[in-house]
Amino acid sequence: MKVLVCGGAGYIGSNMTELLARRGHKPVVLDNLSKGHQAAIKNAEFVQGDFGDFDFAVNVLKKYKIEAVMHFAAFIEVGESVDQPLRYYENNVSRTRTLLAAMEAAGVRKFVFSSTAAVYGMPEQIPITEDTPKSPINPYGETKWAVERMCHFQSQTGRLRYAALRYFNACGAGFNATLGEDHEPESHLIPLIIYTAMGKRDNIKIFGMDYPTPDGTCVRDYIHVEDLARAHLLALAKLDEKTELVYNLGNGKGYSVRQVIDCVRKVSGREFKVLEVARRAGDPPVLTADASKAKKELGWKTDYPELEKIVESAWKFHTANPKGYGSK
Numbered sequence: 001m002k003v004l005v006c007g008g009a010g011y012i013g014s015n016m017t018e019l020l021a022r023r024g025h026k027p028v029v030l031d032n033l034s035k036g037h038q039a040a041i042k043n044a045e046f047v048q049g050d051f052g053d054f055d056f057a058v059n060v061l062k063k064y065k066i067e068a069v070m071h072f073a074a075f076i077e078v079g080e081s082v083d084q085p086l087r088y089y090e091n092n093v094s095r096t097r098t099l100l101a102a103m104e105a106a107g108v109r110k111f112v113f114s115s116t117a118a119v120y121g122m123p124e125q126i127p128i129t130e131d132t133p134k135s136p137i138n139p140y141g142e143t144k145w146a147v148e149r150m151c152h153f154q155s156q157t158g159r160l161r162y163a164a165l166r167y168f169n170a171c172g173a174g175f176n177a178t179l180g181e182d183h184e185p186e187s188h189l190i191p192l193i194i195y196t197a198m199g200k201r202d203n204i205k206i207f208g209m210d211y212p213t214p215d216g217t218c219v220r221d222y223i224h225v226e227d228l229a230r231a232h233l234l235a236l237a238k239l240d241e242k243t244e245l246v247y248n249l250g251n252g253k254g255y256s257v258r259q260v261i262d263c264v265r266k267v268s269g270r271e272f273k274v275l276e277v278a279r280r281a282g283d284p285p286v287l288t289a290d291a292s293k294a295k296k297e298l299g300w301k302t303d304y305p306e307l308e309k310i311v312e313s314a315w316k317f318h319t320a321n322p323k324g325y326g327s328k
């Protein structure tokens with residue numbers, strides 16, 4: 001299938017592109033390189049540009065005879081979204097609306113959308129199922145939820161079939177650790193701990209030690225990026241039967257910030273400085289997925305259920321690419 005991967009030069013998008021290529025599909029990456037890295041695109045055609053430019057998007061969809069669109073080109077920083085909500089609404093909602101309009105104009109029906117556990121806000125019930133009330137607590141989560149609703153209503157017209165995939169904590173490096181995380185600035189826990197172990201940072205800060213969790217630090221559900229990518233392929237195939245799909249994607253097992261730090265110590269064999277600081281605003285104590293729906297309906301299985309394997313892949317990527325994609 002010819003699949004347009006918006007944001008295919010980014011972290012999750014590049015893993016998706018590689019998987020599509022290896023499974024015999026024809027991915028076309030559309031990315032403006034504002035965040036992504038051209039070096040992360042290995043086996044795909046690359047078009048540089050904006051997914052939110054209607055005429056341009058229609059042209060790309062037609063020129064490459066695109067049959068499905070996968071969308072990884074959102075802004076993802078929770079803190080930044082609180083400081084600049086309009087920027088998030090513009091990129092994540094308005095421009096995605098334009099992309100959907102371009103798909104409608106070009107007659108492209110299938111859409112796989114990167115959503116997030118942030119749509120649930122501070123859930124009262126753990127693990128989180130797809131039916132857990134949606135109550136985002138920041139503009140980032142709210143913009144993802146807005147797109148899910150937009151897709152829902154557009155699908156009711158019969159002109160869109162879509163899957164909204166709610167990721168928990170994406171991490172690790174895919175394809176023999178060649179495609180990893182390289183954000184600027186980096187805010188995610190695992191790469192930050194690894195940078196500290198590598199000596200690129202002086203310390204790692206634990207945001208909050210007084211959460212109602214076994215060791216007092218926040219618990220998250222870490223899911224390997226290649227496992228995530230495989231769920232997208234399964235969801236895309238399922239869109240032949242169904243018009244509307246929503247799945248949580250996580251391992252269903254939580255690890256605390258402390259446990260992640262200990263795991264990086266073990267994998268790297270290095271000691272480093274850990275500081276205990278105040279809570280970061282807006283962090284729910286525990287976020288773990290009930291992903292049984294994706295397992296049952298899609299036959300999705302995770303190859304990386306253990307944190308140690310996930311961290312090993314990330315460690316391998318970062319040590320092989322100490323300056324990220326700029327290393328090469």
Ligand code: UFG
Binds near residue numbers: 076206
């Ligand atoms: N943390 C630290 N120190 C750090 C960085 C993070 O203690 O230097 C903690 C956070 O407080 C949190 C955990 O590590 O408890 C994980 O933090 P991340 O920033 O790696 O990930 P989040 O759980 O905050 O966010 C992830 C995605 C977001 C998405 C969110 C959905 O990275 O894009 O899940 O809930 F919005």
